[in-house]
Amino acid sequence: MAGLSLKTILVAEDNADDVALLKRAFLKASLPHQLRFVFSGIEAVDYLEGKGPYKDRATFPFPSVLVLDMTMPQGGGVNVLRWLQSNPFFKELPVVVLTGSDEHERTALELGADEFYVKSAAMADLVRILQNINNSWL
Numbered sequence: 001m002a003g004l005s006l007k008t009i010l011v012a013e014d015n016a017d018d019v020a021l022l023k024r025a026f027l028k029a030s031l032p033h034q035l036r037f038v039f040s041g042i043e044a045v046d047y048l049e050g051k052g053p054y055k056d057r058a059t060f061p062f063p064s065v066l067v068l069d070m071t072m073p074q075g076g077g078v079n080v081l082r083w084l085q086s087n088p089f090f091k092e093l094p095v096v097v098l099t100g101s102d103e104h105e106r107t108a109l110e111l112g113a114d115e116f117y118v119k120s121a122a123m124a125d126l127v128r129i130l131q132n133i134n135n136s137w138l
Contacts, residue, residue: 070100
């Protein structure tokens with residue numbers, strides 16, 4: 001597979017257990033894309049802007065979709081969504097919220113998230129969510 005055909009999914013998720021589950025679900029879903037992880041809202045913004053450790057776009061390509069947790073340290077999902085709204089350059093970037101509860105759903109959608117999912121510990125649910133993301137946005 002040519003490197004150019006790979007799309008990048010940026011996952012902003014601070015919980016190491018959730019990161020491990022997502023990696024396993026991604027493998028089970030057999031999706032031909034690459035995952036990049038950031039662990040805070042500030043890191044998500046830095047990655048999207050190509051700042052700091054993320055300035056090399058060959059290593060950290062601009063993502064085709066952002067998967068965003070709402071509750072993270074240093075600028076959670078709400079702050080990232082507000083930042084995205086204020087930057088027209090990122091208007092076309094699909095944002096899928098994948099978070100621990102549905103309490104943030106209305107806020108996330110009002111702030112421009114394209115889809116909203118509540119995390120599940122069930123592998124089959126995570127695989128289905130990733131396949132939905134692939135089918136809708138990649």
